[in-house]
Amino acid sequence: MNLDHPGIKALLAGSNDHALFQEAFETRAQHFENQVHLRGIIELSNVCARDCAYCGIRRSNRSLQRYRLPPAEVISLAVLAHHLKKGLNTIVLQSGEDDFYKAEDIADIVRGIKDRVSVDVTLSLGEHDPEVYRMWREAGADRYLMKIETFNRENYQKMRPGCDFEKRLELLGRLQGLGYETGSGIIIGLPGEGIDDLADSLLRLSELKLDMLGCGPFIPHPGTPLSDELGGDYQTTLRYTALLRILNPLANIPATTALVTVRPEGRVEGLKAGANVIMPSLTPARNRRLYEIYPGKNIDCDCVLDNLDGIIAEIEAAGFRISEGTGKSKVVHQGSIEK
Numbered sequence: 001m002n003l004d005h006p007g008i009k010a011l012l013a014g015s016n017d018h019a020l021f022q023e024a025f026e027t028r029a030q031h032f033e034n035q036v037h038l039r040g041i042i043e044l045s046n047v048c049a050r051d052c053a054y055c056g057i058r059r060s061n062r063s064l065q066r067y068r069l070p071p072a073e074v075i076s077l078a079v080l081a082h083h084l085k086k087g088l089n090t091i092v093l094q095s096g097e098d099d100f101y102k103a104e105d106i107a108d109i110v111r112g113i114k115d116r117v118s119v120d121v122t123l124s125l126g127e128h129d130p131e132v133y134r135m136w137r138e139a140g141a142d143r144y145l146m147k148i149e150t151f152n153r154e155n156y157q158k159m160r161p162g163c164d165f166e167k168r169l170e171l172l173g174r175l176q177g178l179g180y181e182t183g184s185g186i187i188i189g190l191p192g193e194g195i196d197d198l199a200d201s202l203l204r205l206s207e208l209k210l211d212m213l214g215c216g217p218f219i220p221h222p223g224t225p226l227s228d229e230l231g232g233d234y235q236t237t238l239r240y241t242a243l244l245r246i247l248n249p250l251a252n253i254p255a256t257t258a259l260v261t262v263r264p265e266g267r268v269e270g271l272k273a274g275a276n277v278i279m280p281s282l283t284p285a286r287n288r289r290l291y292e293i294y295p296g297k298n299i300d301c302d303c304v305l306d307n308l309d310g311i312i313a314e315i316e317a318a319g320f321r322i323s324e325g326t327g328k329s330k331v332v333h334q335g336s337i338e339k
């Protein structure tokens with residue numbers, strides 16, 4: 001399979017889906033057999049200081065009711081999730097960039113979880129000072145997820161006003177240096193981008209030697225300036241997932257919630273295309289609906305237990321098995337400092 005820039009472009013356009021998906025599936029099977037890691041995500045807060053053009057919880061969306069979960073509730077949700085014994089062995093804490101939680105508060109939450117249950121903790125809290133990342137790492141956080149969203153610099157400025165592409169990239173390097181398992185990824189089909197951008201981003205992402213890689217289709221949100229734009233393509237997202245797997249055989253790659261939102265079969269099709277991670281939401285129903293980074297997110301059910309049992313049954317019916325481990329990164333890092 002030709003995986004230079006023109007080769008990737010052709011594959012993304014659908015030139016050889018059969019071979020692409022087969023190779024991705026085999027690569028996945030070689031390194032992960034039929035295992036799927038569950039990561040339970042708690043969406044702490046939908047308050048955000050940023051104004052990302054694509055995102056429904058952007059600061060300027062005044063029509064959204066905002067919430068914040070108290071730290072004690074976050075800790076008890078994580079403990080409860082682990083006690084279900086359903087394979088939720090990693091807890092992901094995600095939110096808007098909300099300075100209501102001081103760095104120490106997040107460190108206390110991480111410690112509060114790690115002291116009570118044996119889970120890995122992933123943070124996805126956006127951009128912070130490297131010293132804050134260090135504090136959270138010392139508190140016991142294992143992983144950090146921060147998508148670069150796009151490698152098209154010009155579009156980056158439009159999509160993430162007031163943010164700096166170079167800085168985000170540098171922060172990803174800092175996170176790696178601090179010994180976090182580090183993840184990033186992009187949004188597929190942002191307005192103004194085409195297949196050239198996707199091929200660029202695949203090559204750039206794969207150079208970063210990340211532990212986790214993810215991609216989801218752009219879903220236009222009515223409360224944003226991009227409300228009338230076209231959404232990202234489902235099939236292109238599956239192809240991108242397959243290429244991520246082939247180019248990064250050992251990385252943990254989710255079938256993203258955005259993919260499943262566009263089409264419910266995305267969960268299993270994502271796994272078949274090379275993904276090995278699923279991230280069910282553990283956020284209480286009353287808040288979950290308000291964590292609306294795109295429409296349709298988190299509206300599938302009221303009860304995480306029902307949700308989870310259904311998800312697990314679906315994954316198993318497709319021939320996969322829920323992993324009993326925490327799914328640590330298999331990516332080998334050379335010369336990373338402070339690990």
Ligand code: SAH
Binds near residue numbers: 056097145149187217
């Ligand atoms: N504030 C954190 C968490 C972001 S929300 C951070 O900046 O890292 C998680 C992810 O949802 C984003 O990284 C982005 O890739 C995705 N997302 C946001 N809005 C979206 C939309 N309209 N369509 C598809 N994905 C979106």
